Amino acid sequence: MTRRDRERRGASSARPTPDDPSRVPGAPVPVRPEDAPPRALRSRLAAATVPAGALLPLRFFFGVTFVYAGIDKLIDPTFFNAADPASIQAQLADFARVSPIAPLVHLSEPFAVPIGLLIALAEIAIGLGALTGLAYRLAAAAGATLSILFFLTASWTTRPYYFGPDLPYAVGWLTLALAGHSGLLVPRKFLRSRSSWTRPPEPSRSGPDGRCRRAP
DSSP: OOHHHHHHHHHHHHSOOTTOTTSOTTOOOOOOGGGSOOOOHHHHHHHOOOOGGGGHHHHHHHHHHHHHHHHHHHHOTTTTOTTSTTSHHHHHHHHHHHOTTHHHHHHHGGGHHHHHHHHHHHHHHHHHHHHHOTTHHHHHHHHHHHHHHHHHHTTTTOSSGGGSSHHHHHHHHHHHHHHOOTTTTOOHHHHHHHHHHHSOOOOEEEOTTSOEEEOO
């Protein structure tokens, strides 16, 4: 055994343990990891992180799909044609017979065209928000809300439920809303302006003349 090994062994044996009577009075007792109290579920969830890169496939797929769905509704000549069985008017009439929110669907039937236009524009805005990261959490929350509405209307009669696409979309959008974009693939100008909004004001100090001056 070398001299350095003997010194290390002696230093480790001299360290006080929680039950060591030779421990210096008043010194904090070391706590082993296994003896530490368990953290609350809320703190554990707050500490949990998901790399934003792992959610990029979901983010881009949802973004492209919603932009495409919105544009497809706007350029489809049958979507706003009440005489066509695939129109928004015919779809609302079908949903009113089977949906659990049928009273709301009945109320919206006279406004089928504005509602169809609003849905198309909302899908485009949600998709662009996901792709660019602008108003990202708001776009993801709106996507989850819209997908739940689709689940309660268009996909409600699909059995079993996991065959329908709208509920998985809602869960996926909720995941994106909780995770955020972490600044990944977001315009730098937007990130700089956002940091300037949230940055605390710089402290001011008094100059030789007694006037308050902001620190450079």
